[in-house]
Amino acid sequence: MHKEEKVLQGICCxxxxxxxxxxxxxxxxxxxxxxxxxxVLGEETMCETYEQV
Numbered sequence: 001m002h003k004e005e006k007v008l009q010g011i012c013c014x015x016x017x018x019x020x021x022x023x024x025x026x027x028x029x030x031x032x033x034x035x036x037x038x039x040v041l042g043e044e045t046m047c048e049t050y051e052q053v
Contacts, residue, residue, distance in 0.1 A: 006028065018052070020049065
């Protein structure tokens with residue numbers, strides 16, 4: 001039996017080359033920081049927690 005991976009609830013990630021993306025569009029980082037807090041659309045945001053695989 002494998003340990004279930006913890007994900008940030010309510011956070012979807014489409015960046016496939018981020019080390020925190022579990023391959024199911026879920027973020028496994030302990031927490032995230034987001035640039036452009038005035039964004040209206042998701043594509044206007046930038047995750048500062050991103051780390052390339």
